[in-house]
Amino acid sequence: MIVSESTIDLFSDHTLANTESQYQALRDTGAIVYLSTNDLYAVTRYDAVKQALRADRILVNSKGVAANPIINERGGDGTLTSDGKTHMRRRSILMRPPIPCRWSTTYCRVFRRFLPA
Numbered sequence: 001m002i003v004s005e006s007t008i009d010l011f012s013d014h015t016l017a018n019t020e021s022q023y024q025a026l027r028d029t030g031a032i033v034y035l036s037t038n039d040l041y042a043v044t045r046y047d048a049v050k051q052a053l054r055a056d057r058i059l060v061n062s063k064g065v066a067a068n069p070i071i072n073e074r075g076g077d078g079t080l081t082s083d084g085k086t087h088m089r090r091r092s093i094l095m096r097p098p099i100p101c102r103w104s105t106t107y108c109r110v111f112r113r114f115l116p117a
Contacts, residue, residue, distance in 0.1 A: 001048070004030030009037040010067070040067055061087060 006029050008022055009015055015022045023044070026033050031048035034041055043049050052059055059065075061083050064072035074081060079090040 001032055001051075002030060003032045003034055003041070005034045005036055006042075007037050008035060010035060010040070010042075011038065038067065056083065056087075 006026060008026060026042055027044045029044070031045045032041060032043055043052050061081050065080060066072050071078075071081065079087065079094060082090055
């Protein structure tokens with residue numbers, strides 16, 4: 001895949017005030033864009049994001065996926081920076097809606113049938 005380059009600063013006042021046009025400019029630049037001002041890579045299109053999420057042996061979360069070095073240095077302590085089975089287990093918990101089962105026992109019994117074990 002081709003990596004394009006942009007000088008858009010994700011955290012500038014201009015970008016924050018004009019996110020729609022700036023994000024469109026990034027998508028128009030390419031599916032993967034190196035943001036030289038921020039020293040980050042942006043994956044800007046749905047298909048490329050899908051591929052990146054499935055390439056977990058190459059794009060390793062615990063090696064740094066955040067735009068914040070403090071988060072990246074923590075390694076696999078959180079969902080964002082964990083890998084493999086640990087990551088999948090944490091994601092499955094986060095994907096469940098926070099519904100207290102005492103609201104409706106019947107609803108919760110039905111709902112649990114669709115949750116991953």
